[in-house]
Amino acid sequence: MNVASQSTVFGRRKEPHTVIIARGNEIRHFTIRPWVAAFCGSALAAMAIGYLLATSYLVLRDDLIGATTARQARMQQAYEDRISALRAQVDRITSRQLLDQxxxxxxxxxxxxxxxxxxxxxxxxxxxxxxxxxxxxxxxxxxxxxxxxxxxxxxxxxxxxxxxxxxxxxxxxxxxxxxxxxxxxxxxxxxxxxxxxxxxxxxxxxxxxxxxxxxxxxxxxxxxxxxxxxxxxxxxxxxxxxxxxxxxxDFGKSDAGGPLIPLDxxxxxxxxxxxxxxxxxxxxxxxxxxxxLPLANPAPGRSVTSPFGVRTDPLLGTAALHSGMDFRAPTGMPAKVTAPGVVVKAGWNGGYGRMVEVDHGNGFATRYGHLSKIDVTVGKRLNAGDVIGKTGSSGRSTGPHLHYEIRHNGQAIDPLRFLRVGKKVARYL
The missing domain is CATH 1.20.120 (Four Helix Bundle (Hemerythrin (Met), subunit A))
Incomplete structure (x- = not known):
């Protein structure tokens, strides 16, 4: 009655699986629950999957290791090439700097x-x-x-x-x-x-x-x-x-010759x-x-009243040789020597009146006649432009002036030649 009523209310109950093991006189049995069967199946499935994954890893491991090693080798080679290029560039820079230095x-x-x-x-x-x-x-x-x-x-x-x-x-x-x-x-x-x-x-x-x-x-x-x-x-x-x-x-003249040798x-x-x-x-x-040489003008700015050479004598009116040049000059004007030299005569000298003669060496001498006063003595050394006395009209003269002579080895020379040369070379001296 109870079984019938339970089946009517809940349905027939399903009996669990029972495993019976008989061995000789011994009989053993145990009941297998559904959840135990599910657990055992899951464990077996997991073990199978793990086994398959382990097998696959062991099979593919060598390929993965080889690929990784190759990749690392390529990266290392790339780094080494880069380092070599940089070293070469540094060497070039250093070499260039050394050469430039x-x-x-x-x-x-x-x-x-x-x-x-x-x-x-x-x-x-x-x-x-x-x-x-x-x-x-x-x-x-x-x-x-x-x-x-x-x-x-x-x-x-x-x-x-x-x-x-x-x-x-x-x-x-x-x-x-x-x-x-x-x-x-x-x-x-x-x-x-x-x-x-x-x-x-x-x-x-x-x-x-x-x-x-x-x-x-x-x-x-x-x-x-x-x-x-x-x-x-x-x-x-x-x-x-x-x-x-x-x-x-000898100036500007020479006898010379020879090959042309360039100079540094x-x-x-x-x-x-x-x-x-x-x-x-x-x-x-x-x-x-x-x-x-007596190249200077003894009376600069003064006119010449009587040149050198043959002239009419102012006192006698006959032809006579004038051994110098006469310059118009008032009485008392300073008379200056025209070149350095030594006074060899200073005093009265006949028709010259008061006269000073200066020896300039190399046979040249100058005379200054008709002076009113003499300011030098014999033996005195003079420089060009020094005052030797004052002009006048002493001696054989018709009026105040300066008689100027140039002599070479005692022979009278035309002073005009010297004056012209002196005018030309004055700016060079």
Missing amino acids: QLMETKVGELLERQTQLSLRHGRLGPLLERAEGDVGTPPAAGTAASAKPDKRAEVTDAPLQAYAVASLGANLGAGDARPFSLWSTRSDPLPSDTAADRADRLFVSISAALKAIESQQLTRIATLADNAYRNADAISQALEAAGLPVDG SSMAFDSKVRELDETLDALDRLKTEARR
């Missing part, structure tokens, strides 16, 4: 050597140029040469400053700019076009051009002074020769300096000879 050190040495030569040249040129400017006196004939005249002080001061700047730049180039160098070392960009070496090269070129300009100006100045000295010496020599006066016969700048400078020195010596000799 060596080149600049060489150029700096050359510039310093040239600057030293210019300083030594200036030391030699200073006294020589002062002497030349004092002896020559006239400006250069060519306008370009005159405009190119250098400032001697600038030649010495500017070149050391420029060479010092270049030396400083060359000394600092080895360190370089730390920031650009680090960028060049970590990048594959090419070197910038305007590097420190390029800027230094441009500076070297400008300084070298300036030094060459100074050298050229020095040589031009020396050549210009030598040419002026030659011209002055030629003018003096030609004027003296034209008047038949003694002159150094230092030899050319020495040659120009030696040529200028020799020319100035020759000019000094000519000036010294010319200054010994």
